[in-house]
Amino acid sequence: MQKVADERPVRFAGADVDRLRIALGRIARQVDRQVSGDGMTRTQLSVLATIARLGPLGLGELADIEGLNPTMLSRVLGKLEASGLVSRATSEADRRAVRVQTTAAGRALQQRLRRQRSQLFAARLAGLPDEQVANLLTALPALETLAEHLTRPAPQPAPQPARAGR
Numbered sequence: 001m002q003k004v005a006d007e008r009p010v011r012f013a014g015a016d017v018d019r020l021r022i023a024l025g026r027i028a029r030q031v032d033r034q035v036s037g038d039g040m041t042r043t044q045l046s047v048l049a050t051i052a053r054l055g056p057l058g059l060g061e062l063a064d065i066e067g068l069n070p071t072m073l074s075r076v077l078g079k080l081e082a083s084g085l086v087s088r089a090t091s092e093a094d095r096r097a098v099r100v101q102t103t104a105a106g107r108a109l110q111q112r113l114r115r116q117r118s119q120l121f122a123a124r125l126a127g128l129p130d131e132q133v134a135n136l137l138t139a140l141p142a143l144e145t146l147a148e149h150l151t152r153p154a155p156q157p158a159p160q161p162a163r164a165g166r
Contacts, residue, residue, distance in 0.1 A: 035116045043068070045113070047076050048085055052110040056101035057096065058091070065151070084104065085109060
């Protein structure tokens with residue numbers, strides 16, 4: 001946490017939180033629009049990317065990572081499997097468990113999309129003033145930490161003690 005000169009922690013005001021959320025959302029939508037996922041939904045692309053990055057994965061683990069219920073995950077995997085992008089197999093360690101992994105076609109698609117997205121970002125970053133590029137580089141660790149925190153369950157507020165006399 002950064003501190004200002006008088007040692008108070010720096011916090012985002014509500015409007016700044018909104019600005020950050022909106023800016024990140026706009027970036028994500030523009031990248032999705034400009035880099036074709038061959039007609040795939042955002043959820044399908046996310047599941048494919050997760051499997052490509054971390055796979056092979058168990059279905060429960062993948063559902064947790066993606067924040068999907070088992071029924072929705074099964075539908076998404078069915079479409080990815082029908083497209084030849086992922087395959088399911090029983091686990092060597094536990095024959096009752098199913099693991100999912102990318103196929104060669106799934107890895108090739110994921111690599112192509114990653115390359116296209118990186119090229120898009122590189123082209124847009126090249127058009128920014130040096131000072132803004134430096135600010136973005138400085139902000140990268142905080143953005144990476146924020147992304148990591150968003151993948152974890154939100155902390156639950158502590159229960160409030162019951163009031164006497166009510």
